[in-house]
Amino acid sequence: xxxxxxxxxxxxxxxxxxxxxxxxxxxxxxxxxxxxxxxxxxxxxxxxxxxxxxxxxxxxxxxxxxxxxxxxxxxxxxxxxxxxxxxxxxxxxxxxxxxxxxxxxxxxxxxxxxxxxxxxxxxxxxxxxxxxxxxxxxxxxxxxxxxxxxxxxxxxxxxxxxxxxxxxxxxxxxxxxxx
Numbered sequence: 259x260x261x262x263x264x265x266x267x268x269x270x271x272x273x274x275x276x277x278x279x280x281x282x283x284x285x286x287x288x289x290x291x292x293x294x295x296x297x298x299x300x301x302x303x304x305x306x307x308x309x310x311x312x313x314x315x316x317x318x319x320x321x322x323x324x325x326x327x328x329x330x331x332x333x334x335x336x337x338x339x340x341x342x343x344x345x346x347x348x349x350x351x352x353x354x355x356x357x358x359x360x361x362x363x364x365x366x367x368x369x370x371x372x373x374x375x376x377x378x379x380x381x382x383x384x385x386x387x388x389x390x391x392x393x394x395x396x397x398x399x400x401x402x403x404x405x406x407x408x409x410x411x412x413x414x415x416x417x418x419x420x421x422x423x424x425x426x427x428x429x430x431x432x433x434x435x436x437x
Contacts, residue, residue, distance in 0.1 A: 294363040295416065295432040298341040307346040307362075331389040331408075332415065332431055334377050337368040362435045371426045374419045378402050381417055390415070408433075 298304070304313040333339070346362040370377060381404045382392050392406040404417045418430045 293432075294343045294345040294365040295430070298343040298365040298367040298430065300340045300367060302341050302343075304343045306344070332433060333366060333368055334370055334372070334380055334427075334429065337370040337429065339366055339368050341367040360436075363432060364435075365430055365432045368429045368431065369422065369426060370429070373425070374402055374421050374427045377419055377427045377429065378404060411435075 302313055302315055305311075342364065344362065344364045347360050378395070380386070381390065382395060388409060390406055391409050392404055394403075394405045396403050398418075400420055402419045404419070405415070407414050413436075414434045416432045418432075420428050422428045
């Protein structure tokens with residue numbers, strides 16, 4: 259079994275847990291979503307939510323194996339995924355009771371040998387309009403920030419790109435989803 263195949267099982271488990279609608283009876287939903295932005299750590303997969311606070315260290319032999327598909331809507335094609343953080347809260351119903359749904363935010367750390375200008379051009383390409391609608395592009399020091407929404411669902415996203423020492427790009431993609 260390849261390293262990438264072994265990584266698929268923990269990622270699938272995290273996806274299932276992230277989609278859970280029912281918190282434990284002893285957990286209280288926080289008033290505001292704790293952001294996942296800036297929390298994805300290299301070589302780790304973390305998941306936080308009502309009644310869940312887990313972190314997995316990806317074995318060294320499997321690091322660098324997870325890559326973005328060439329048909330990815332959000333992750334730059336061929337980029338290596340270095341870390342994932344998922345944070346969610348349970349929504350409350352109109353009367354304060356625990357209802358279904360909630361907010362989820364995920365951050366993906368990624369790296370590519372391509373320069374930041376090329377990666378930014380991919381995100382800003384008008385042909386990507388069916389997948390991504392860019393609403394703003396700015397600079398924060400040496401970092402390039404690209405923000406927008408996923409058409410149809412209106413899920414906001416933000417990409418932070420910076421030049422990697424020795425060439426290439428380090429990136430962070432944050433996607434917010436409201437149920």
